[in-house]
Amino acid sequence: MRILHVTNMYRPRLGGIEVFVEDLAERQASAGHEVTVLTPTPDTRPEPGPEPGRVRVVRAPVGLLHPFAPPHAHRTALAGAYDVVHAHLSVVSPFSTAVARSTDDAGIPTVLTVHSMLASKRPFVRAVRAIADWDRASVLWTAVSHAAAAEARSVLRAGTEVSVVGNAVDVDWWRAVPRHPRSGSPVTMVSVMRLAGRKRPFALLDAVERVVAESPEAVRLVVVGEGPLEARLRAEILGRGLGHAVVLTGRQTREQIRALYADADVYVAPAYQESFGIAALEARAAGLPVVAMRSGGVGEFVRDGVDGLLCEDDDTMAGALIRLVADAPLRTAIARHNVAQRPDHDWPRALAQFDEVYLQARRRRAAVLEAPAQSAASPGRSNGSSDSTDMTTIGVIAQGPTT
Secondary structure, three states: OEEEEEEOOOOOOOOHHHHHHHHHHHHHHHOOOEEEEEEOOOOOOOOOOOOOOOOEEEEOOOOOOOOOOOHHHHHHHHHOOOOEEEEEEOOOOHHHHHHHHHHHHOOOOEEEEEOEOOHHHHHHHHHHHHHOOOOOOOOEEEEOOHHHHHHHHHHOOOOOOEEEOOOOEOHHHHHOOOOOOOOOOOEEEEEEOOOOHHHOHHHHHHHHHHHHHHOOOOEEEEEEOOOOOHHHHHHHHHHOOOOOOEEEEEOOOHHHHHHHHHOOOEEEEOOOOOOOOHHHHHHHHHOOOEEEEOOOHHHHOOOEOOOEEEEOOHHHHHHHHHHHHHOHHHHHHHHHHHHHOOOOOEHHHHHHHHHHHHHHHHHHHHHHHHOOHHHHOOOOOOOHHHHHHHHHHHHHHOOOOEO
16 A cells, blocks of 8 residues: 655654654555655754655655645645555644645545644634534544544534544563662652643653652652753753752653663653653553553553552642652552553554554545535535635644644
C-alpha cells in the first residue's frame, strides 16, 4: 500500500506527535508498505543530507504567500498515486488540514487523526460549526484515546464516528533493560516533557517543592526535555533553592531515557490535557509507577492503585508523590506489577488497527464515488470552495493541547 502521512510537526522537532508519526511510518515501511511523510518542518540538521530510515520525507515549508500549504505540498500529495492519506491534527494544523482537503477533493481515501483534547476550544468550535460545515462524510476520523475521541465527537456534527486507535510504543524494547533494585535515598522521580506551558512544568515544580518540604526522605526530580520555558524554569529552580533536588537534563536519546528509568522510582506526568501520554506509556512499559492526572488519556493504560496513582488536581498530585516517597513497599508493589504485566499498547496491535482503518477509508471513498452526486454532498456544499475554508478551520481552531 502507498501511504502518505501529513503532519505539521516532524523531526528534528521532538514531541509526542513527532515521535509517533515517525515510528508509525517506519514500522509501516518495515511491514512492506511504501510510505512518505509530508511536513512543513524544515531540516535543521547541521549537515542536511539523505533522510535516515526507510521512509521518504518531503519537506514543504510554508511562507507568507502560502501560509497553510505551498503548491509543492499539494502536488506531492496529489501526484503520488497514494492509496490512503493519513493527516495528523495537533494544536494548530493548517498544513495538515489544507493538504487533507486537497486529497479528499481529489477522491483519495483520507484519514484524520486527532492527537488533541478539544475541551478548552469546544464553545468556540461549536460557534464556528454553526456557520461552517467542515466535517465531511467522505473522510474517516480517529483519535489517539477514548478521552480524545469523546471530546472530538462533542465538537463534530452529531453522529460523526470517531474510532480510537491508541498510540503505541515498542514495549519489549522499553522492558529490555531491567530496573535496578533500589533502597534508601534519594527517591528519584522522572518526567519527560516538552518544556511548554501546556505540559505544566511549573505545576510539577510546585508539587516537588512540597514533597521536599514534607517528606523525611531525600528526593530528586529529573526533568528530561527542552522547550521555550527552559531558561525560566532553570531560574525558578535556583530562585526556590531547589538546585539540589531538581535536575534539567535537556534533550536525551531514547537509550539515555531508558537507562534513566532503570535507576528511577516514579514517573510523573503533570499535564491536565494529556490526550494520550506516550512518555508515560514508555515509563509504564519500563516498569515505573506512574503518577498522572485522571483527566486525560493516561488513565487508559494506568489504573489507580495498580499501575500508578491518578490525581484530580495539583494538590492530590503532590499528595500522591509524598505517599509514594514515604511508602517504599507500595512503590515496590506497583513496580513489580508493571514489570510483570506488559501494557497492551504495542506496535503490532496499532499497525493492525490502522490497516483496518485504511481499509474502511477506502471502502467509504468507494461508496461516496458510487453514490449519486447529490447524496455525496453535505447540505450547503455546492462546490469545493466552501470545503477549502471549512477544512482549514478544523486545523487552525478546533484543537486543544497535544499529546
